[in-house]
Amino acid sequence: MPKSKRDKKISLTKTDKKGLALKQKIVEDVRNCVEKYKSIYLFTYRNMRNEKMKEVREEWKPSRFFFGKNKVIAISFGKTVEEEVEENLHKMSAILKGQCGLLFTDCKKKKVVDWFNNYSVEDYARSGFKATETVNLKEGPLTQFSHAIEPYLRQLGMPTKLDRGVVTLLRDFEVCKKGNILTPEQAKILELLELRLATFRLILKAKWTKGKGFEEFEVDDEEVDLEVGEEMETNDD
Structure with a gap:
């Protein structure tokens, strides 16, 4: 019986014992999700609001949102063809840059894309936000x-x-x-003054589906985070 790609050994160097255990747990969680769900969507975001993100998580259950260090997630997927845990998944690792999150889901592409394109929540701008109007x-x-x-x-x-x-x-x-x-x-x-200048949005960057491979979405150059976002917790439970 062929050996599963998920059983590949990983190297997490320059890490203390506590940090190493946490990183190994993240790798394990990500690989379990890769095995469990059909599709993975990579997204960036504008004006992150943790309280709104909690509502989004609830709305999308049993799908799973995941936030973590890009380098650790890239190790989980595999950075090269030789290291990847599923075919073409190393391509997802290559674009893990900046503020990113993952959605693991079995939902159809149309449902996911339509939801992301239509979802937005207006909120008050915070310190560090680039003003969108005078x-x-x-x-x-x-x-x-x-x-x-x-x-x-x-x-x-x-x-x-x-x-x-x-x-x-x-x-x-x-x-x-x-x-x-x-x-x-x-x-x-x-x-x-009750002026809401910030809009919380999630913007799709790429998609990977078992048996179908990798697809990158076109992202407008202006679709960048306009403020210092909240730090997202890795654990989404």
């Missing part, structure tokens, strides 16, 4: 704010005062400029 406020009353918040607005850098109990802007004020990186103060002001 936001200006005109001099005068800001009636959307309670008088109690006026001192906090000044702390955030807004030129305000109370005029007969109404929060008033003393001069025109630029909250943020398109293309510039938001400061924590700017991000908070946008949230107080």
Whole structure:
């Protein structure tokens, strides 16, 4: 009986015992998923939101989402034809770069592609986000704010005062400029103004299916992460 490709020995050097055990567990989990599911989808993301990602995981059960170190996942798949655990899977390893995640699933390609293309959630931009538009406020009353918040607005850098109990802007004020990186103060002001400039999206990069091989999707050059994303946990349980 031929030896299974999954039984290939792997080398995880320069790692302490605790780190080595964790990496070996990741390799084992990934290879179990390769064996269990028909297809693997590689995706990148914009404006990661862990709480939204938890909802996505629930929606896609029993499919499985997986996040981990690219180098370790590449070892799990195999980096070369000789090392790969399934035919053509080394091609997936070759494009594991940047912010990536995996979806292991038995769902049809059309369902997966349609869902990814249509899924998006608007949210407040965070510090480190590249502003997608310029936001200006005109001099005068800001009636959307309670008088109690006026001192906090000044702390955030807004030129305000109370005029007969109404929060008033003393001069025109630029909250943020398109293309510039938001400061924590700017991000908070946008949230107080209820302006959602960030959109959480998952963007497909490639697909691998047993017996059918590897397929790479075209990704728009602008489809890059516009802020420092949240660190994703490897374990999705």
